[in-house]
Every structure is written in structure tokens, then in C-alpha cells.
Amino acid sequence: MDLDWIINHHGEERQRYFGAVAPPVLQSSIFTFPDVAAMRAAATREFDAPFYTRGSNPTVHMLRQKLAALEGAEECLVFASGAAAIAAAVIACVAAGDHVVCVQKPYSWTRALLADLLARFGVAHRFVDASDIAEVAAALTPQTRLIVLESPNSLTFEVQDLAAIAALARPRGILTLCDNSHASPLNQSPLALGIDLVAHSATKYLNGHSDVVAGALCGSRALLERVFHGPFMTLGAIPGPHDAALILRGLRTLKLRMQRVAETTPRIAAFLAAHPRVARVWYPHAPENPQRALIARQMRASSGLVSFALKDADAAAIARFCDALQRFLLAVSWGGYESLVCPLVAFLPAGAPLIQQPGRAPPELIRLSIGLEDSDVLIADLQQALAQVGAAP
Structure with a gap:
């Protein structure tokens, strides 16, 4: 079938x-x-x-x-x-x-x-x-x-x-x-x-x-x-x-949507990996991922999720970045037609320190869900928001 x-x-x-x-x-x-x-x-x-x-x-x-x-x-x-x-x-x-x-x-x-x-x-x-x-x-x-x-x-x-x-x-x-x-x-x-x-x-x-x-x-x-x-x-x-x-x-549109995000998401991940204000990128299909061989054997293509952390950023700087985005909606979940940003600091009390916990995701992590927008539009939005990370509140 x-x-x-x-x-x-x-x-x-x-x-x-x-x-x-x-x-x-x-x-x-x-x-x-x-x-x-x-x-x-x-x-x-x-x-x-x-x-x-x-x-x-x-x-x-x-x-x-x-x-x-x-x-x-x-x-x-x-x-x-x-x-x-x-x-x-x-x-x-x-x-x-x-x-x-x-x-x-x-x-x-x-x-x-x-x-x-x-x-x-x-x-x-x-x-x-x-x-x-x-x-x-x-x-x-x-x-x-x-x-x-x-x-x-x-x-x-x-x-x-x-x-x-x-x-x-x-x-x-x-x-x-x-x-x-x-x-x-x-x-x-x-x-x-x-x-x-x-x-x-x-x-x-x-x-x-x-x-x-x-x-x-x-x-x-x-x-x-x-x-x-x-x-x-x-x-x-x-x-x-x-x-x-x-x-x-x-x-009805699952195949088309998955093809679209498989084309767009690698471009977003590559942009983030090359940006001087980004400390780390999590993306399964990244060339440097040590699990890349397993992923190639087990998975057929990329989906639309990519996470990253900002360099030397506290919770306030992460919030400034997310608040500055114009094409990414600030929301939980993922997998829709729209692009989303979800920072883990949103689940911490205001002013709480970013403390690493064993077996948990890093608190400074910011997850993007890439939707159906053009990759150039999304990259431009990330670029202007990253430029504001170091700006005074």
C-alpha cells in the first residue's frame, strides 16, 4: 500500500x-x-x-x-x-x-x-x-x-x-x-x-x-x-x-509538510551553528552529531525541530531574544504549519538561576519548531533577534 x-x-x-x-x-x-x-x-x-x-x-x-x-x-x-x-x-x-x-x-x-x-x-x-x-x-x-x-x-x-x-x-x-x-x-x-x-x-x-x-x-x-x-x-x-x-x-498534506520542513530545517540549523552568539545547537542531522550514522540508518529524513543555546546568556538575555522574534510565535508544542519558539526559562520562576540538573534538558535551551515559512524569512528574523541579545533591557 x-x-x-x-x-x-x-x-x-x-x-x-x-x-x-x-x-x-x-x-x-x-x-x-x-x-x-x-x-x-x-x-x-x-x-x-x-x-x-x-x-x-x-x-x-x-x-x-x-x-x-x-x-x-x-x-x-x-x-x-x-x-x-x-x-x-x-x-x-x-x-x-x-x-x-x-x-x-x-x-x-x-x-x-x-x-x-x-x-x-x-x-x-x-x-x-x-x-x-x-x-x-x-x-x-x-x-x-x-x-x-x-x-x-x-x-x-x-x-x-x-x-x-x-x-x-x-x-x-x-x-x-x-x-x-x-x-x-x-x-x-x-x-x-x-x-x-x-x-x-x-x-x-x-x-x-x-x-x-x-x-x-x-x-x-x-x-x-x-x-x-x-x-x-x-x-x-x-x-x-x-x-x-x-x-x-x-x-492529506502530511507528506508535503514533512518534505517542506526537511528542506528548511537544515538551513536554520546551519545558520545557528555558524552564528557567533550561539553556543551550541542540537539537531539530529547535523554533520558533527556523533549519532549521525545511527540516524542515517534508522531515519529517512529530518523533521522540523532544532534547539540551541545562546553564548554567555542569562535568563533575561534569553527572554530578550525570544521577545524580539517577529516570525516565530512564542508557544509550547510543535509540528504545526507555523514556526514556534519555546525557551525552557519560561518554565522557571522569574529571576531564577540557570542550574543544570542531571538527566534533565539544559535550562538555557531554546527550541524552535520550523513551520512552512520560507527559510530566508526565518533566518532574517533570527538574525535581527540575535543582534538584540546583548542589548540592555
Whole structure:
């Protein structure tokens, strides 16, 4: 099944909906049946069939089919957020007394899930530098049931050797989960490398328009049914049909959007790396990245994230730089059509010192999400803002 077919046609069954080209929004919470026998049969097939929209909705089901095909998965479930998708996957895989190994600098709510929530219920965890396969192996215990990966992660972009970690985990009966939001299904296929479950913040590239919060989880039917009959149905963190329709619309341009940011982002990264006011750049595809060989083997192209730190800058200087930008919007998240800037100092109290914490992203880090604007326009904006870094407030 080719990419263009998946994006434009797969799962839409237009003959069922009057030949409508655009997917219909089935804005219904419940579905009727001609008799008790039919209702009883549907109640046993909620994973696949409309019964109650918390379980299955036709518009959401179209999206599930497309996302599963994009990831090369048997099945997909869609959630109300990426955090919900990751939480449901982890909860479905562990019980009290179990142990989870997780990448060192995960998404903040993945960290909170393990360190704050599940720790209260007897699930142990350990954060490791998973770019070092030996460190992953050393962290495993007889109680380890799951390895949580994020490749690349969303701030400093460390990459893990997915095939090697899958080969380490599978003989031990340990499941693996990879957050693939950064790369998107177009640029990386974790399931093909042996990973068991793949999660996405569909808020990001899959939707691409900054108007939906959603998540997705892809994998085998057996694992997805375990998630469905456990945390998915129990916690009810589902998307509505309108959200699913917006993501279906966003997928139409996924290929074009990813091609655009793959062309533009390297230019932004190269500009920053050469600028005298920039101390460091984090960009997975940079020529000097020591993980470049793994990235070339594991990923097909660049996405639109690049981070950097200013030279000899305190929190006030970082704020002056960000406030001076005119083409980058100051906001969290990433993966939309618009370019964004997100400085980590925004999450510190005003006047707080920039203190490095082991296993955390550097507090001076500034992340850019490159949108669909022309690279020359974005570079000019960065240039004028960098010129103001040293200016008095």
C-alpha cells in the first residue's frame, strides 16, 4: 500500500457515505440496532464496530486505519492526547511490583506518569541514557516489563538504537514502547525495527494545524486489544469525531509538510551553528552529531525541530531574544504549519538561576519548531533577534 493511497483513500469506504470525498463526521454518541441479537453481537465487537462512541466511532475508525497503515501496524487506537496514549500503553503493560526502564529525558508527562503516578501503585522505574545500549542492559531487572523510548526525544534529540534495544528486550519477554512523534511515520518506522508499540502526539505533525489535541498508539492487534479492554475503555480518554476529522484533513498534506520542513530545517540549523552568539545547537542531522550514522540508518529524513543555546546568556538575555522574534510565535508544542519558539526559562520562576540538573534538558535551551515559512524569512528574523541579545533591557 503506497503512502499517497493511505493518506488520500485508505479506510474511507466512500460507497457507505453517499460517495462523499471528504470523510463524514459521525457526530453521534450512540448507535441503534434492529433487534436485541444485533445489539448483543455489536456489544462483543466494540473494538471494531460502532456501539458507543467511547469505544468505536466510524470517523475515528477511519483515522485508526490510516495511522495503523502509516506505521505498518495491525491496529491503532486514537486518544484525546499523546500523554493519554503513552499512559494507556504503560498502564496496560505493567502491574504492582513491575519495573520500567525509560529514556533519561522523556516528555515531561511521561516522566510524571512514571515518577509520580505509577510509583504510588508499586511500579518502579529507572531513567537511563538509552543511547548507550549497555546502560539499558544494565538497568534491566527480573521485574522489568517495559522499556519506554523516545527517539529522537523532543528537546535535545538523542536517538536510541531501536533494533538493538528490541533485540535486547524481546528474548527477555520485555515489551518496548517508542514515542515516534518527532520523526513521524514518514521518517521512522519503529515497528519494522522490532519495537512493540509506537505512540504519537497526533497534535503535532499528524494533524499539523495546531487546532487539535490527540494521541495515537499503534501495534499488534493483541497488544492493542489489551490496551482497549483495559485503560482505554476504563479511563475514557477518547477523541471526538470532529477531532478525528480534523486530523484526517491534516493527513492529506502530511507528506508535503514533512518534505517542506526537511528542506528548511537544515538551513536554520546551519545558520545557528555558524552564528557567533550561539553556543551550541542540537539537531539530529547535523554533520558533527556523533549519532549521525545511527540516524542515517534508522531515519529517512529530518523533521522540523532544532534547539540551541545562546553564548554567555542569562535568563533575561534569553527572554530578550525570544521577545524580539517577529516570525516565530512564542508557544509550547510543535509540528504545526507555523514556526514556534519555546525557551525552557519560561518554565522557571522569574529571576531564577540557570542550574543544570542531571538527566534533565539544559535550562538555557531554546527550541524552535520550523513551520512552512520560507527559510530566508526565518533566518532574517533570527538574525535581527540575535543582534538584540546583548542589548540592555
